[in-house]
Structures are given as structure tokens and as C-alpha cells.
Amino acid sequence: MSLTRYRFVVITIPERIGHLAIELDWFLKQRALGQFAAIKPIVLLPYSEAANPALLRLWGNYLTLISNPIATTVLKPLVYFESLRIDLLSVACTLDEAAQYQDVVKAWGDRPPLFKLPDSLNEKGRKALEELGMPPGAWFVCIHARDGVYSPRDEHLHVYRNSDIAKCLAAVDEIIARGGWCVRMGERGTASLPDRPGLINYPDTHLKSDWMDLYLASQARFFLGNTSGLCLIATISGVPCALANMAPYGACYGMGSKDISIPKRLTRLNGSAPKFAEIFASNVASFRFAEQYAEAGWGIEENTEEQIRDLVLEMLDRLDGVFQETSDAERLQQAFRGLLTPRHYTYGAPSRIGEAFLSQHAAELGMPEAPRTIMSIGSPNREIETSNEMIITASGKGIGSQ
8 A cells, every 4th residue: 555645644632623723725726735745635534433423424514524434444454554643743733843734824825725524514604693593694703711611621631721611702792793793602500691682692592513513613714712723623624713812821822813802810829920031931831731830839820801802803904904002012922922932832823912912911021011002993993092193094004102
């Protein structure tokens, strides 16, 4: 078989939707860019072992998928020959080194996303949203917070990544005020958001399904999420993500080029907050398990409702082309980005940290606080705080000296 062009592509953790999404997206984009053009890729994976069978079925449109349990059992011994397999471990499952996925994001540039839902599934999804009360043509945002319902068997390891979805309420209200709808994502049994016009608690409906998860994440205007793999369906679909409560710090950036994120706050046992430089220079920036934080004496605090709201306001204003950037805020961005090294998971990521968050924590960067700019002209009835300099909009045009 080594004399043929067939090779087995091995997904690292197919029972996690994030790995099932971006590992194959990385491979197929690299192939489109020329790296694996000479091979014929095969994926051996029964649907029962995939985090989202509907996603696995769609990947079968791009490569040879063998999902029959008997066939996969018979062929699996061939995967142990290194010459016959392509491991995707370094794409998104690295430790003390940067994940490779962000490299292909930069190489892919402004090309359209490779992953697309078929028209039939998009039409089915639109009808489902109308059934849930969303008007035809309305835009919506997916809202998601990782919790203990997602993976009970290893919850004790990853509990530090969880967050309270109720702290997204102020952001939800801002989205609805702008004319959008909010769709709460998650597993059945997760906490609901209080009912209000413009909000759909999707996991509580009869339409909760693997295919609908894909539709919502891939068709949203943006995805409000965190360090949970569901948001990566949006990433491979070209949908920007606003990511709150990111942890660990070495993985605080989003994978998409238009993503904006903010990390959780780390504190010492006495409640003091260390400088960001101290965090990134220590092993705590790469801790992957809850017990590591406890044993090392670190506390983890979730982002506040106001911080998540400001993150969403920035994303809305950027998408509307009215977000105002200043050189002071850009200096904070570069100072924070400069703290990451090649040993950090999202080193080199093309995304950004939320500007209001950086301004609020400028002292932890060792810099004076920059004027806040998230209350832009896109946010009605809000005061605008700017510095005494030329303001640059997201479109790159100056709008005058303030």
C-alpha cells in the first residue's frame, strides 16, 4: 500500500467537536495550498466515535470516509505504519508549543472558507429558525458558555474552563437592541437564559440536533463563546468569534483572523493580580488541568458581565465598520501580543484581544490606561471616550481629531 497514493489521516480526538472541525479543516486547506496534493486521503472513523456525526458526514464530501465499523476494524492495523498515516496531533493538541492551525489561517488569507453546508441543509435550518419564531432574514448571534454538562467524565480536569452563561445577559440585550437575535447554544440540560423577545434557548427545543448545531454556528453573524470547541465550527465556516473567559493564558487568542477574545483573570491566594508578563513567563500560562492551578496557588476569576458586553460591542462595531481605533489602544495590543512566545498555544494567532479589556488592565501590562473606545457611534445613547488624536474606523478611514 505504501506504493500507492492512499494515506490515512488520523484525527487526534474525534470525540471532541473542536478537533473534528479544525484538524480536518487544516489538512484540507494545506492540501488546497499544495502540501498534500499528491496523496489520496482516507479517514477511518465510525459515526459512533465522532463528536458530531453530521459534521463527519459532511467531511466525507472532501475526502474518502470509511465509517463502517467492520471495515474500520479490518483496516485499522494499517494506520500503525508511519509511512501510511498523516498525524494531525500538532494542529490543535500541542503542549508547550504553538498549535499549527493558526499558520494555515494566515496562509489561507481572505479566501472563502473551504467548509460549507449544502444548500439543502441551509434551507432546512432557515425553516427551523422560523419555526422557533425568528423572522425570515433576521440576523442572529450564537451564545455559548462551557459548563459541566458537556463532558461529565472528565469535568474535574477541565472545570477551570467553564463559565456562567448568565453573565452574557448584558451582551444579549445589546445584540437585541441592535436588531439581532440571540440563540443560546449548548447541550440539553444546560442552564437557560431568562426568556425575552429576540432570544431562543435552542437546547430546550425539539430541534436540538447535530445538524442544527452546524447550521447555527456556521450561519451566525458571529459566535459569542469561550474555550470550548463548538465555536470552531464558526471558525471553519468563516464566522468571527467573540470569545470570553479564555483559559489558559497561552491559549487566550481566537483561531480566526477576525476573532476578538478576553482571558479570565488570574489571582494569587491573597487576591492580588500579577502582571501579565509574570503570567506568560511562568508555567501557569500553559496549565491544562484544574488541579494544576490549585496546587500552584492560583485563583481563576470569570469575566464580568460588563467585560463580556464590551467585547460584544466591539465585535458589533467592527462588523458594522464603525469601530474606532487609536494608537494608544494599538500599543496595548502589541504589548500584550509581545508576551507570547513559541511555547504558547496561540503564539502567532492573527486575532486580537478586546480593547476595553486591555484598557482596563493596562496597569498589568505596565502601561498607562488607554482611553476606552468601545462606545462608538454604532452604540446609540452611549458616550464616546477617545484620546486626543486621529480616530481610525474599522474601514481604515480617519474621521477627524477628537
